Amino acid sequence: xxxxxxxxxxxxxxxxxxxxxxxxxxxxxxxxxxxxxxxxxxxxxxxxxxxxxxxxxxxxxxxxxxxxxxxxxxxxxxxxxxxxxxxxxxxxxxxxxxxxxxxxxxxxxxxxxxxxxxxxxxxxxxxxxxxxxxxxxxxxxxxxxxxxxxxxxxxxxxxxxxxxxxxxxxxxxxxxxxxxxxxxxxxxxxxxxxxxxxxxxxxxxxxxxxxxxxxxxxxxxxxxxxxxxxxxxxxxxxxxxxxxxxxxxxxxxxxxxxxxxxxxxxxxxxxxxxxxxxxxxxxxxxxxxxxxxxxxxxxxxxxxxxxxxxxxxxxxxxx
Numbered sequence: 001x002x003x004x005x006x007x008x009x010x011x012x013x014x015x016x017x018x019x020x021x022x023x024x025x026x027x028x029x030x031x032x033x034x035x036x037x038x039x040x041x042x043x044x045x046x047x048x049x050x051x052x053x054x055x056x057x058x059x060x061x062x063x064x065x066x067x068x069x070x071x072x073x074x075x076x077x078x079x080x081x082x083x084x085x086x087x088x089x090x091x092x093x094x095x096x097x098x099x100x101x102x103x104x105x106x107x108x109x110x111x112x113x114x115x116x117x118x119x120x121x122x123x124x125x126x127x128x129x130x131x132x133x134x135x136x137x138x139x140x141x142x143x144x145x146x147x148x149x150x151x152x153x154x155x156x157x158x159x160x161x162x163x164x165x166x167x168x169x170x171x172x173x174x175x176x177x178x179x180x181x182x183x184x185x186x187x188x189x190x191x192x193x194x195x196x197x198x199x200x201x202x203x204x205x206x207x208x209x210x211x212x213x214x215x216x217x218x219x220x221x222x223x224x225x226x227x228x229x230x231x232x233x234x235x236x237x238x239x240x241x242x243x244x245x246x247x248x249x250x251x252x253x254x255x256x257x258x259x260x261x262x263x264x265x266x267x268x269x270x271x272x273x274x275x276x277x278x279x280x281x282x283x284x285x286x287x288x289x290x291x292x293x294x295x296x297x298x299x300x301x302x303x304x305x306x307x308x309x310x311x312x313x314x315x316x317x318x319x
Contacts, residue, residue, distance in 0.1 A: 029064045030287045032093045033085040034280060036121075038073040039318070041197065042225045043249050046273035046319025047097070054277035058284045065284050075103040082107045086114060093117035093287065095279050101126045119283045121276055123170065132286070134296045135279040137271040141301040143174035145269050146220055146246050147181025149303060153266075156186025158217040161209045163195040163202055163226050174222060190216070195226045202229030210237045218244050224251035224268070231264065240264060249273070250304065250312050251319050259309035268304040270312060273319055275299050 034055065039045035048071060055067045068089045072078035078099045085091045094111050098104035098120070105125040112118045112130050120131040150160065162178070165171040175192065182189070190213050195202035202221065209216065210233060219234075221227035227247030234240055247254055248269040257265040282293045304312050 027064075029066070030092045031066050031068060031090060032095065032280075032283055032287075033082075033089065033091040034067055034069045034276075035078055035081050035085070035094065035096045036069075036071055036276065037078070037097060037099050038071040040073060041199075042251055042319045043197070043223075043273050046251075046317050047276050049317050049319070050274040050277045051280065054280040058281060062284060062288050065288060067280075072099055075099045078104060079107045082111060086111055086116070091116060093119070093283055095119045095121060095276070095283050097121040097276065098123045098125065105130070117283065117286055119279050121279045123168075132294045133279070133282060135275055135282065136298055137275055138298050138300050139170050139173040139271075140177045142248060142269055142271050143177030143179075143222075144181045145301050145303050146222070146248065147178040149246065149267055149269075150178075150187060150218060150220065151182050151185040154185070154187055154218060157188070158186075159188045159190050159213065159215050160218045160220065161190050161206075161213065161216055162192040162220045163205055163222055163230065164192055165194065165197045165223055165226075167194060178220060178222075195221070195223070195229070197223045197225055199225050199229035199232075202226035203233045204229075206230045206233035207237075210234065210239060216243045218246070221245055221247045223247055224249050224254045227251075227254060227265070234264075249319075252314055252317055255304060255309050255313045258304055258306055259313060261306050266305075268309075268312075270302045270304060272299060273317075 034051060036047060036051055037044050039048045055069060058065055068085055068091060070081040072081055093116055096108055101123055105127050108118060108125060109130050118131045119133040119135060122136045164175055191209055193205045195205045219230055221230045224247040227245050230245055244264055244266055246267055249271040250268060254265055254268050258268050282297065285291045285293050
């Protein structure tokens, strides 16, 4: 499957429609700022890779569109990046994935108040209705799809544990949807602790679970980085054959395991880092075409199985 199919069909259709306006659009030049977190872990590594890929594609298709890309390892650096883009780079539009919602809300609003187009990705701002376009994965579906798999593939009385991410509204939505999906199944949720979307933290949490619970039939790790830490803890405890793991987000190593029929990783659930590419391409369309792109674009979560895993496997991506 070609990568462009993975991003969002609406954006890709619009790219085709926009081609007819290309000659007219190129009479004016545009600069779009892209501000994202640094590649501090697997998902963000993939997101950075897809961002650069999308920038390369759009600049090749539309020579009158240029990008300023900045990455930040903490919120303060990202605030500085936005101020620089507005003050010295004369951006016409901004694509931003906030490192944290609260400290970035004011700076992003300042960009919007200056009359610039604003696209927010994944992590919403603390004040609603600032952005022109919001692009994100479907966190409720992410939890529901995983929960439905557990419900359909475990018997009543099965015992499971859950690893949460960083305490956020995003994480709450995922966990609440998962729990709602397994309700009435007879599956017993033994414990749920925060692994903070971190391999080492997840390893520690899983060690605790393994010491406390003699029977665990499955683990919802809810994230592929955490799933790797979970698997290592299970292996060290010599209990690999006792339970399977479902992570999430489509890390290439995990997707390959699913594709190869690894019993420990039977499925995965998409929450694509490629959503940044969707956001970048749709934002470009706001300038080079008359295609309507303002509003909310939510990318659905899909269950990755051995049968469809090849469609979600990107070996060149760092994630």
